[in-house]
Every structure is written in C-alpha cells, then in structure tokens.
Amino acid sequence: DALLPAPQNITILSTNMKHFLTWSPVIIQGETVRYSVEFQGEYEREYANESWIPICECSLITATVCNITEDISATVAYNLRVRANVGARRSEWGALKGFFNRITTSLTPPLMKVIADGYHLLVELEDMGPAFQFCVLYWKKGQESRMQQKVVKEVSSVVHLDTMEAGPDYCVKAQTYVEAINRSSSFSQTQCVRAQGGTSMWLV
Amino acid sequence: LTAGNKIFHFGPCRVSISMTEIRSGFTAIKDNIQARDPIRTLSILSYPHSLHKVKSSDRCCVTHHLFNFYMDKVFKHCKTEDSYINRKISSIANSFLSVKRKLEQCHEQNKCMCGQESTEKFKQILVNYEGLNVTSAAIKSLGELDILLDWM
Numbered sequence: 001d002a003l004l005p006a007p008q009n010i011t012i013l014s015t016n017m018k019h020f021l022t023w024s025p026v027i028i029q030g031e032t033v034r035y036s037v038e039f040q041g042e043y044e045r046e047y048a049n050e051s052w053i054p055i056c057e058c059s060l061i062t063a064t065v066c067n068i069t070e071d072i073s074a075t076v077a078y079n080l081r082v083r084a085n086v087g088a089r090r091s092e093w094g095a096l097k098g099f100f101n102r103i104t105t106s107l108t109p110p111l112m113k114v115i116a117d118g119y120h121l122l123v124e125l126e127d128m129g130p131a132f133q134f135c136v137l138y139w140k141k142g143q144e145s146r147m148q149q150k151v152v153k154e155v156s157s158v159v160h161l162d163t164m165e166a167g168p169d170y171c172v173k174a175q176t177y178v179e180a181i182n183r184s185s186s187f188s189q190t191q192c193v194r195a196q197g198g199t200s201m202w203l204v
Numbered sequence: 205l206t207a208g209n210k211i212f213h214f215g216p217c218r219v220s221i222s223m224t225e226i227r228s229g230f231t232a233i234k235d236n237i238q239a240r241d242p243i244r245t246l247s248i249l250s251y252p253h254s255l256h257k258v259k260s261s262d263r264c265c266v267t268h269h270l271f272n273f274y275m276d277k278v279f280k281h282c283k284t285e286d287s288y289i290n291r292k293i294s295s296i297a298n299s300f301l302s303v304k305r306k307l308e309q310c311h312e313q314n315k316c317m318c319g320q321e322s323t324e325k326f327k328q329i330l331v332n333y334e335g336l337n338v339t340s341a342a343i344k345s346l347g348e349l350d351i352l353l354d355w356m
Contacts, residue, residue, distance in 0.1 A: 047280050074222070
C-alpha cells in the first residue's frame with residue numbers, strides 16, 4: 001500500500017472569535033478519504049508532555065474544514081494538526097505552520113440598525129456572543145466635537161441612546177470590543193436619522 | 205465587565221480573567237469529576253479553614269500559589285478515558301496558564317507579596333493534597349475548582 005499523503009495547505013480562518021481549520025483534500029482514486037483533527041495548547045506543551053487532544057466532532061470526517069472554536073478557549077498559542085485516513089491506512093500528520101492564537105482573529109464592524117422612534121434615538125446591534133462588547137458613538141450632525149459614547153456590554157434587543165430634538169439629524173456608528181483579547185473592530189458605517197414627531201426618517 | 209471577562213484587583217495587581225470561559229468549562233465537567241471523588245469527608249482547599257478566611261492583603265499571593273498548584277499538580281493528573289472531559293480540562297488549563305502568567309508578572313513587580321499567613325495557608329493545602337494518592341488528590345482538587353472560583 002502506497003503511503004497516504006498528508007493533508008496540505010492547512011490554514012485557520014478566524015473571524016469574530018469563530019475559528020475554523022481548513023485544508024486541501026487528499027485525492028485517492030476510488031476511495032473515500034476521511035480526516036481527523038487534533039489540537040495542542042500551550043498547557044499541553046509545557047505541562048502535559050506535549051500531548052495532543054483529538055476533536056471528536058472532527059474525527060474521521062469527509063469534510064475539509066473543522067470548527068475548532070470551542071477548543072480554542074484561551075488566549076494562548078495553539079498547535080493544530082490533521083491527518084488522512086482510508087480504511088485502516090493513515091497518513092502522517094499535516095500540521096498548521098506556526099501557532100494560532102485567538103488574539104489574531106479578525107474583527108469586523110457590527111451590523112447595526114439605527115431607529116428614530118418618535119423622538120427616541122435607538123440602535124439595534126447584532127448579537128455576536130458573550131465575548132463581545134460594543135462601543136456606540138452618536139452625535140448631532142455637524143457637531144462631531146460633541147460626540148457621545150455608550151458602551152453596550154450585553155446585547156439586548158434595542159438600546160436607547162438619546163432623546164432627540166425635532167429638526168437636526170442624529171448620526172450613529174459602532175465598533176465591537178473583545179476584552180479576552182483586548183482588541184476592537186473598526187467602526188461601522190455611520191447611519192443618520194431624524195426625529196419628526198413620531199415618524200421614522202432614514203437619511204444615510 | 206462583560207459576561208466574558210472580569211478584572212480582578214488584588215491590591216496593586218490587576219488581572220483580566222475570562223471567568224465565563226473557565227466557569228463554563230468547569231460546569232461542563234463538574235458532575236463527572238466530582239463523581240470520581242469517593243472521599244467526601246475531606247477537602248483540599250477548605251480544610252481546616254475556608255479560603256474566605258484569607259486576609260485581603262494575602263489574596264494575590266494565595267491566588268498565585270493556587271494557580272501554580274493547579275498547573276503543576278492537578279490538571280496533568282486528571283486525564284480521563286473521556287475525550288470530552290479531557291478537552292474541557294485542556295480548556296481550563298490553558299485559561300489558567302494565561303492567568304498564571306499575568307499573576308507572575310505582578311509577583312515579579314512585587315505587587316503580589318506573600319505574607320506569613322498566605323504561606324501557611326498554602327502549606328496546609330499541600331499537606332491536604334499529599335495526604336491522598338496523586339490521582340485522588342488531583343481529581344478532588346479539580347472537583348473543588350468552584351470553591352476557588354467562588355472565592356476569587
């Protein structure tokens with residue numbers, strides 16, 4: 001039996017603290033190739049004889065992607081590896097080049113909807129999970145120097161920002177903040193609304 | 205403070221800890237681990253005195269000692285036949301390692317001083333630990349993690 005080639009092009013896709021390991025498929029004519037994934041945190045390297053831990057949800061799978069979010073649950077450097085299996089045959093391990101630390105996750109601006117409910121300035125924020133806080137900035141158009149800030153630690157349905165005067169436009173933008181890695185996203189697009197006696201007016 | 209992180213103030217030592225992640229990891233395995241501990245009459249962390257008796261000035265040092273204790277003497281002896289349990293222990297252990305590093309920085313900057321009382325308290329914990337065989341002591345200590353987390 002020819003040796004099974006190890007998976008190649010092993011990479012991590014990490015966005016907004018959701019982490020996925022991906023690799024190129026191993027092609028063996030007429031065979032179904034399955035894959036198994038293992039991880040190793042800094043604790044395992046330094047205290048547990050460099051042991052590896054299998055991820056059972058990604059054991060003997062045919063997909064070439066594995067959701068490792070639940071196992072990457074500390075801000076330390078992780079090693080990851082994957083190998084191919086065909087029947088009883090196994091490849092060598094293919095390892096991620098370098099470590100992965102969740103501090104490198106890419107953070108995108110939050111989805112946001114600004115609502116003028118009568119004279120009330122409200123904002124609806126995307127629920128991105130318990131790791132996320134939001135910093136919301138709002139101001140009267142033209143008075144950027146008097147920008148106000150509201151930190152939203154846990155997303156409820158709608159957040160009340162201010163009571164508006166009739167006439168001027170009110171503008172809002174928001175960014176996420178993840179304390180576990182002490183990083184913020186860039187700001188969202190600015191959205192402006194105006195209060196008009198209880199009817200919503202969208203001005204972008 | 206978010207549901208995720210918590211800033212702990214041990215005197216001049218400030219440490220941000222992902223408490224939710226540690227607690228959810230422990231909650232997932234608590235019943236399983238505690239069921240493996242047949243000796244209910246003993247406590248590693250709370251005998252003879254509860255952690256709550258530790259003076260606030262000694263809290264940083266005791267916390268630092270305990271995080272080292274769990275890294276050096278507990279997690280590595282808790283390997284089970286259950287892959288899910290092992291993954292959760294890894295999750296907690298890696299989070300502990302991240303916190304231990306921060307406490308170490310405080311210690312090196314003399315912000316986490318050890319008094320006589322904290323040294324005595326930690327010695328007692330080691331005596332309790334060494335009174336059992338390693339695996340039993342490690343499993344019992346892991347099962348008592350909520351005592352540490354609640355005290356913190």
